[in-house]
Amino acid sequence: MKSLIVYESRYGTVKKAVDHIAGKLTEKPDMMTAGKAAKACLDDYDKIMIGGPVMMGKMNKAVTAFIRTKMDVLMTKKIVLFIAGSETDKDGLAKEINDAFPKQLRDRAMYTTHIGYGFNLENMNFIVRMMIRKAANIESSVMNLNYDELDKIANMING
Ligand SMILES: Cc1cc2nc3c(=O)[nH]c(=O)nc-3n(C[C@H](O)[C@H](O)[C@H](O)COP(=O)(O)O)c2cc1C
DSSP, X not given: OEEEEEEOOSSSXXXXXXXXXXXXXXXXXXXXXXXXXXXXXXXXXXXXXXXEEEETTEEOHHHHHHHHHHHHHHTTSEEEEEXXXXXXXXXXXXXXXXXXXOHHHHHHOSEEEEOEXXXXXXXXXXXXXXXXXXXXXOSSOEEEEOHHHHXXXXXXXXX
């Protein structure tokens, strides 16, 4: 059976992360945005990786909606969950992960993790770019993905 990666990426970092995971998998996975996956049949997949960026303290809405729509079928699959986020406080990060995914699904998951983050200033509109430059105190784009975690996800799926 095939594996599936369900993701959303507002500014491109999560897309880069899932492309890295896909490149490390021994069998090429299918990849869908959460919006598309919410309408897809998931019968062909036994392992499903699900993730997206946390913004303003909340998981991407389309990822949340996908999980809500497909909860029953997801509970029959092997699941890996991940968030991207720039939160550095350990407790803050744990809260973001807990808030991002229902407990039932986290309990079911083989692995739940934080994959790091990126700020792609060139993909942001003027207002968001100004806000992030100020809040994160950066002058240019930052890519801070945790490749050890991405490889761990791939190894788990390969395993
Ligand atoms: C407007 C905005 C708000 C954000 N809010 C949060 C947040 O509340 N918590 C967090 O951990 N990261 C936050 N981030 C960081 C994003 O999660 C991070 O940039 C992520 O890698 C974006 O993924 P993407 O490039 O795939 O959209 C925020 C980023 C932006 C641009």
